[in-house]
Amino acid sequence: MKNEIQEKLEQLAFDCTTAFCYGCYVKANKGVCPQCNSDDLMRHLEGVGCEWGTDWVIKHILQEELTEIDTDEVFEESIRGSYSEVTEVGWMKFDTIDLMKSQDPISWRIAKDEYIDYLEQDEEIVSFDGGSNYYWKHDLESL
Ligand SMILES: [Zn+2]
Known part of the structure; x- marks a missing residue:
């Protein structure tokens, strides 16, 4: 492809x-x-x-x-769609994403990298420079 x-x-x-x-x-x-x-x-x-x-x-x-994909944003969007927006801890309410990012940035980064790899293998996104910049395949096709 x-x-x-x-x-x-x-x-x-x-x-x-x-x-x-x-x-x-x-x-x-x-x-x-x-x-x-x-x-x-x-x-x-x-x-x-x-x-x-x-x-x-x-x-x-x-x-x-084309605009290269903001991979942070794309990953965040996908997670926002899968988990509740707010997480309650005791009597406190937190933004789930902010909480995850701040409490375990390493896990967050690993999951992000895996998600981007998955998108690439699934041929939804393409990189021409070994993964520094990604583009949506449908954007390329419309060129
Ligand atoms: Zn000449």
Whole structure:
């Protein structure tokens, strides 16, 4: 699934850029430089610049078009949906999430990491940088 998305992103990056000869500093719309006939070309993204390859274009598209997931927020939401909002201890009432987080931050973090792993394995979220940033799959598909 991830490879498929990666491929589509590369295609998209390719489609929204033009070939560019850095040596002559001209666009090479036909895949070869109109001046020196070189096919060793960069990609040029209007208003952004030119560089080799498409990785940087993909990065730019992701940054511009998508918002990375706030994993803390996503996990918190899922927990809020599963437990009562308020927990009573003796005569006191606490926000359940705040109580859990403050009383056992390690357990909270482990559970969060497991939940994010689960979402990734379930192919609901995707990361292209080894888990630093995640995106919703349905957001990617709408690109
Ligand atoms: Zn050239």
